[in-house]
Amino acid sequence: MGTDILAENRRLSKENLKRLQSHGIRSVDVMGSIGSGKTALIERLAVQLREKGIRAAAIAGDVTGQDDYDRFRSVGLLSVNVNTGKECHLDAHLIEHALDDIELDAIDFLFIENVGNLVCPADFPLGTDKRVVVISVTEGDDMVRKHPMIFTGADIAVLNKIDLLPHLDVDVERLKQDYKKIRSDASLHLISVRTGEGLPELLSLLGV
Ligand code: MG
Numbered sequence: 001m002g003t004d005i006l007a008e009n010r011r012l013s014k015e016n017l018k019r020l021q022s023h024g025i026r027s028v029d030v031m032g033s034i035g036s037g038k039t040a041l042i043e044r045l046a047v048q049l050r051e052k053g054i055r056a057a058a059i060a061g062d063v064t065g066q067d068d069y070d071r072f073r074s075v076g077l078l079s080v081n082v083n084t085g086k087e088c089h090l091d092a093h094l095i096e097h098a099l100d101d102i103e104l105d106a107i108d109f110l111f112i113e114n115v116g117n118l119v120c121p122a123d124f125p126l127g128t129d130k131r132v133v134v135i136s137v138t139e140g141d142d143m144v145r146k147h148p149m150i151f152t153g154a155d156i157a158v159l160n161k162i163d164l165l166p167h168l169d170v171d172v173e174r175l176k177q178d179y180k181k182i183r184s185d186a187s188l189h190l191i192s193v194r195t196g197e198g199l200p201e202l203l204s205l206l207g208v
Contacts, residue, residue, distance in 0.1 A: 016127025
């Protein structure tokens with residue numbers, strides 16, 4: 001991977017952030033594996049934002065298809081679909097174009113769902129206020145140590161599906177300690193999108 005590509009992405013990401021901030025929009029890049037619950041988390045948070053009178057939109061990033069886009073639309077969330085083709089991550093250039101399709105003065109908060117994996121998105125900031133990485137208890141307790149880069153670059157790390165813990169042999173302490181080794185200044189944030197546990201705290205971490 002060329003350093004030029006990464007430098008150009010960083011430059012564009014700063015422009016995206018400036019553009020979003022100039023419209024008073026808070027934004028979050030939601031990263032995580034396929035099946036970690038990114039789409040469900042965004043749906044749930046968007047509904048909670050709406051109840052607070054905060055207008056949200058979502059950019060659905062996937063290699064192909066519009067499944068997540070359709071899900072966002074079905075909960076009444078303004079949404080833009082971005083397919084990356086063969087790329088395993090969104091980039092700032094794709095987001096620049098997606099922003100052209102959103103009436104920025106009509107929203108207060110933007111979710112961007114990145115392509116599902118814990119590797120590629122790490123190197124490509126999109127220009128959001130926050131980057132969140134979502135893992136879930138069903139992925140096992142070695143997810144943090146196996147993917148340190150994405151946790152280094154994320155502002156917030158969440159462990160989802162904690163309602164399933166009674167049924168699994170997952171060592172949450174191990175995940176917490178692995179994360180502490182990477183980010184001594186932060187804690188792994190435990191949530192359940194299904195039960196709603198931890199979501200109000202997550203919203204406040206997102207500045208809401
Ligand atoms: Mg999804």
